[in-house]
Amino acid sequence: MTALRRHRKLSAIWSSEPGFRGWFSSVNHSDLGRMFLVTAFFFFLVGGVLAMLIRAQLATPHSAFADAGAFAQFFTMHGTIMMFLFAIPTFEGLAIYLLPKMLGTRDLAFPRLTAYGYWCYAFGGSMLLVALVFGIAPDGGWFMYPPLTGPLHSPGINTDFWLIGITFVEISAICAAVELCVSILKYRAPGMSLDKMPIFAWYALVTALMILTGFPPLILGSVLLELERAFGLPFFQADLGGDSLLWQHLFWLFGHPEVYIIFLPAAGVISTIIPVMARTTLLGYGWIVASAVALAFLSFGLWVHHMFTTGIPLMGLAFFSAASTLVAVPTGVQVFAWIGTLWKGRPEMHLPMLHIFGFFFTFVIGGLTGVMVAVVPFDWQAHDTAFITAHLHYVLFGGFVFPILAGIYYWLPLVSGRKRFFRLGEVAFALIFLGFHGTFLAMHWVGLMGQRRRIETYDAETGWGAINLISSISSFIMAIGLAMVLIDVLIHAFVAVRGGRNPWKAGTLEWASMSPPPAYNFASLPHVTSRDAFHGDPGLANRLAKGEGYLGDPQSARRETLTVDIATGDPDFMVIYPGNTRLPILMAAVTGLFFLSILIKLYWLTPLALAGVAALALVWVWRLGARTDAGPQDAGRGVTLALAGETEKSPGWWGSVFLLVANATFFGSLLFGYAFLWTVAPGWPPQDWLAPSLVELGIGGAAALTSALAMRLAIRGNRHRARPLPGLAFALTATLVTAVTFAMLLSRVPPPDGHAYAATLFVLGSYALCHALIAGLMLAFAIARARRGYTSPARQAEFHIVSLWTDYLAVIATLSLLAAHLPGFLA
Amino acid sequence: MKDVLRILLAPLLWLASFSATYGLHGIGCALGWPEIALWGASVFRVALLTAWLVAILIQVAILIVLHSDRFRAASAFTQWASLATAWVGLVAVLWTVYPVAVITACGGNG
Ligand code: HEM
Numbered sequence: 061m062t063a064l065r066r067h068r069k070l071s072a073i074w075s076s077e078p079g080f081r082g083w084f085s086s087v088n089h090s091d092l093g094r095m096f097l098v099t100a101f102f103f104f105l106v107g108g109v110l111a112m113l114i115r116a117q118l119a120t121p122h123s124a125f126a127d128a129g130a131f132a133q134f135f136t137m138h139g140t141i142m143m144f145l146f147a148i149p150t151f152e153g154l155a156i157y158l159l160p161k162m163l164g165t166r167d168l169a170f171p172r173l174t175a176y177g178y179w180c181y182a183f184g185g186s187m188l189l190v191a192l193v194f195g196i197a198p199d200g201g202w203f204m205y206p207p208l209t210g211p212l213h214s215p216g217i218n219t220d221f222w223l224i225g226i227t228f229v230e231i232s233a234i235c236a237a238v239e240l241c242v243s244i245l246k247y248r249a250p251g252m253s254l255d256k257m258p259i260f261a262w263y264a265l266v267t268a269l270m271i272l273t274g275f276p277p278l279i280l281g282s283v284l285l286e287l288e289r290a291f292g293l294p295f296f297q298a299d300l301g302g303d304s305l306l307w308q309h310l311f312w313l314f315g316h317p318e319v320y321i322i323f324l325p326a327a328g329v330i331s332t333i334i335p336v337m338a339r340t341t342l343l344g345y346g347w348i349v350a351s352a353v354a355l356a357f358l359s360f361g362l363w364v365h366h367m368f369t370t371g372i373p374l375m376g377l378a379f380f381s382a383a384s385t386l387v388a389v390p391t392g393v394q395v396f397a398w399i400g401t402l403w404k405g406r407p408e409m410h411l412p413m414l415h416i417f418g419f420f421f422t423f424v425i426g427g428l429t430g431v432m433v434a435v436v437p438f439d440w441q442a443h444d445t446a447f448i449t450a451h452l453h454y455v456l457f458g459g460f461v462f463p464i465l466a467g468i469y470y471w472l473p474l475v476s477g478r479k480r481f482f483r484l485g486e487v488a489f490a491l492i493f494l495g496f497h498g499t500f501l502a503m504h505w506v507g508l509m510g511q512r513r514r515i516e517t518y519d520a521e522t523g524w525g526a527i528n529l530i531s532s533i534s535s536f537i538m539a540i541g542l543a544m545v546l547i548d549v550l551i552h553a554f555v556a557v558r559g560g561r562n563p564w565k566a567g568t569l570e571w572a573s574m575s576p577p578p579a580y581n582f583a584s585l586p587h588v589t590s591r592d593a594f595h596g597d598p599g600l601a602n603r604l605a606k607g608e609g610y611l612g613d614p615q616s617a618r619r620e621t622l623t624v625d626i627a628t629g630d631p632d633f634m635v636i637y638p639g640n641t642r643l644p645i646l647m648a649a650v651t652g653l654f655f656l657s658i659l660i661k662l663y664w665l666t667p668l669a670l671a672g673v674a675a676l677a678l679v680w681v682w683r684l685g686a687r688t689d690a691g692p693q694d695a696g697r698g699v700t701l702a703l704a705g706e707t708e709k710s711p712g713w714w715g716s717v718f719l720l721v722a723n724a725t726f727f728g729s730l731l732f733g734y735a736f737l738w739t740v741a742p743g744w745p746p747q748d749w750l751a752p753s754l755v756e757l758g759i760g761g762a763a764a765l766t767s768a769l770a771m772r773l774a775i776r777g778n779r780h781r782a783r784p785l786p787g788l789a790f791a792l793t794a795t796l797v798t799a800v801t802f803a804m805l806l807s808r809v810p811p812p813d814g815h816a817y818a819a820t821l822f823v824l825g826s827y828a829l830c831h832a833l834i835a836g837l838m839l840a841f842a843i844a845r846a847r848r849g850y851t852s853p854a855r856q857a858e859f860h861i862v863s864l865w866t867d868y869l870a871v872i873a874t875l876s877l878l879a880a881h882l883p884g885f886l887a
Numbered sequence: 888m889k890d891v892l893r894i895l896l897a898p899l900l901w902l903a904s905f906s907a908t909y910g911l912h913g914i915g916c917a918l919g920w921p922e923i924a925l926w927g928a929s930v931f932r933v934a935l936l937t938a939w940l941v942a943i944l945i946q947v948a949i950l951i952v953l954h955s956d957r958f959r960a961a962s963a964f965t966q967w968a969s970l971a972t973a974w975v976g977l978v979a980v981l982w983t984v985y986p987v988a989v990i991t992a993c994g995g996n997g
Pocket residue numbers: 108111112114115135136138139140142143147200201202203449453456457460461499513514515535538
């Protein structure tokens with residue numbers, strides 16, 4: 061087969077539907093990565109316009125441009141859009157687009173999940189846009205502190221838009237994070253052991269893990285606050301045993317890691333670009349990996365430093381002050397590794413490099429002001445002034461926007477297959493750089509003079525007028541610069557001349573595919589023997605196109621790729637992907653219906669929407685699998701592999717593991733909230749505890765454990781005698797008993813709107829009930845699959861997935877029951 | 888996965904002990920432990936110092952175990968990276984939990 065025929069054949073198998081119809085049914089990571097990026101930049105524009113409105117209002121004293129209400133919507137939506145709808149999705153888009161190419165494979169682990177995540181993001185973001193257009197956007201500041209955002213102080217729908225829209229968007233972040241973890245760990249070219257992974261993959265892995273553990277506390281907080289607003293469960297109301305500090309804890313448990321979730325991918329871009337621009341290899345690869353991991357963990361120990369002014373005991377403050385100073389170390393290690401890399405190489409001044417220098421300069425200043433803010437007494441001074449806002453932009457714009465601009469200019473030739481010819485980008489950089497520093501140096505300055513953040517107007521006597529005017533004019537200069545980048549990119553994408561492969565002479569594998577890359581990325585998969593696979597081997601691209609790698613022989617109309625052992629990178633299984641489908645967008649729409657029904661209080665629709673999601677999920681998984689054993693498959697180069705469905709630890713199993721990590725964080729945060737309210741909130745202990753019942757405790761716990769054990773029996777029965785059904789039926793019964801116990805528990809909980817204790821129990825019980833029902837649904841599904849012949853001793857993957865969920869049920873059911881009954885026994 | 892866990896283990900345990908100590912501090916304050924004397928200090932101080940000590944011992948144990956022939960990683964890179972993060976864990980425990988030794992118990996900051 062010639063390279064051209066192979067290309068035609070693979071294209072026919074992998075292509076999305078032509079034209080705009082393809083947007084709705086594509087599951088291809090290149091398509092979806094681009095859609096993510098375009099949407100994210102659209103939101104960057106919206107957030108930028110809001111920033112311009114803010115600066116226009118603050119340019120002069122006594123400005124009558126916007127009233128207090130509109131101004132509050134401006135800054136809240138600016139912050140919210142930039143953090144949730146621009147920064148995080150930009151990371152997701154970049155990672156989704158690039159990673160399979162960098163890792164030398166054909167797609168991400170769960171193509172349909174990529175699409176589902178994208179549509180959740182698009183729909184959730186649109187909800188917030190609608191709110192903005194109709195002037196009913198959230199206005200409580202981007203961290204939404206109650207009681208300001210509680211039912212008493214903001215009765216309108218504004219806050220609900222935030223809580224519901226952002227939670228919807230976070231589903232997409234969780235989906236992307238699960239997918240990226242599994243893809244990076246399992247979906248790599250053969251031979252790519254952990255130490256040969258491109259550095260960007262390490263950063264993306266760490267970031268994805270942080271999303272899985274950082275977002276659940278915020279999701280929980282949003283759920284609790286929405287429950288308080290909609291049904292009066294008093295989690296944050298001091299007179300009924302709640303505490304608004306709980307929100308601050310949950311928010312910053314997410315919020316501080318969020319800063320690093322934004323920074324780490326940018327650092328990954330920097331670590332990728334610098335060695336290429338300096339014509340050398342990255343200095344201290346292992347050090348960088350270790351410090352990215354260290355940074356990720358340390359950042360979770362910092363949340364309280366945003367609450368220094370809330371009257372937390374001194375010792376608590378000291379913990380977090382100490383931890384805050386410690387993060388400087390791994391950050392410093394990375395910065396020195398970058399400088400060292402530049403030092404040892406011969407840096408060339410291309411456009412991406414300009415933005416990297418913009419990053420260095422800005423980020424270092426941001427770090428210095430950050431140390432100032434981390435010192436507790438200074439924070440009491442500067443708290444809530446424009447100094448803080450200015451600092452935060454040095455970190456966020458310096459640490460994210462500059463590196464991302466560098467990344468755009470670096471990868472643009474890959475995406476478009478073209479060459480830049482105007483020098484627009486350099487001018488744009490100059491405007492952005494000068495405009496940025498003008499804007500925010502001035503804001504540091506008025507901040508020190510005492511201008512508070514989030515004020516919509518100020519008196520002429522304060523003497524802040526001139527400085528604010530400088531800041532506003534500079535911000536318009538920056539906006540012009542950013543608009544020029546946009547024009548530059550558009551010109552590039554549509555009219556520039558075609559360029560050759562690998563213009564920067566980079567060593568990572570994404571440059572070994574055609575540019576623009578075909579839907580299947582690589583006609584055959586490489587065998588990787590070094591970190592810069594493409595450096596010493598310029599002929600690699602041609603050999604891959606000629607089918608000399610793995611899976612170079614497209615026989616049937618299957619989308620094939622393979623997975624590898626996590627540590628060594630030896631190929632272990634072959635994967636067959638599902639094809640184009642509209643199921644993801646449909647499921648995202650029904651998920652949206654669920655959120656919408658809560659937003660506009662159409663509660664009869666809520667259970668229907670949930671049932672719809674469950675039904676679609678069943679269709680989703682039912683379409684996979686086969687009714688006969690396929691046996692070993694030829695993967696090329698003398699390697700035969702089993703199909704992933706004929707293993708114990710299939711991709712779906714790994715996906716469940718990571719999803720459960722996020723889920724367990726959610727549950728852990730709930731237990732934390734329970735303990736926190738108990739020990740800190742006023743109005744505890746509550747008047748009456750749930751009447752404890754040994755019977756309920758015993759039956760519920762035993763049933764949940766039984767279901768986990770019975771699932772194991774089912775797996776053994778399947779393996780030895782091809783008879784999974786008795787075990788499955790047993791497990792299903794036990795799960796249903798668990799569900800009934802929790803339903804009874806819920807019926808006995810004291811009225812949840814009376815005290816935060818009862819409210820917490822109500823949520824805890826509902827969570828467990830919900831998981832019992834999910835496990836029940838999965839077991840019923842497994843039974844149906846077994847009866848229809850979709851399973852066999854070899855085709856066992858689905859049972860192992862269900863087993864994970866019954867195990868999880870056993871753990872959380874036991875813990876929930878203990879948390880519910882023990883206080884009553886002790887009292 | 889074992890190799891990834893090896894790299895993540897020490898900082899993970901740091902996070903756990905850090906949060907646990909902070910939680911213990913909250914519980915101690917709520918239950919009035921600083922007022923109960925024990926061995927020339929208060930129950931509060933003794934409990935927190937013990938927690939710190941345990942946290943340090945855990946980190947030291949990880950370091951030793953990672954060095955041992957039985958548990959060392961197969962690849963040089965993973966071995967190196969896991970030792971590096973193990974040191975991070977130890978330093979982080981020493982540095983971020985040391986306030987239990989020096990700062991007054993439950994006083995607010997006004
Ligand atoms: C495009 C250039 C930008 C300009 C001119 C700008 C300007 C501003 C201004 C003037 C405020 C202060 C509102 C006030 O307190 O009175 C603000 C707040 C904020 N900005 Fe930006 N910003 C820009 C980009 C970004 C980016 C890229 C991010 C994040 C990735 C970001 C995140 C935030 C956040 C979180 C707030 C706080 C919102 C709140 O107080 O609730 N901004 N911005």
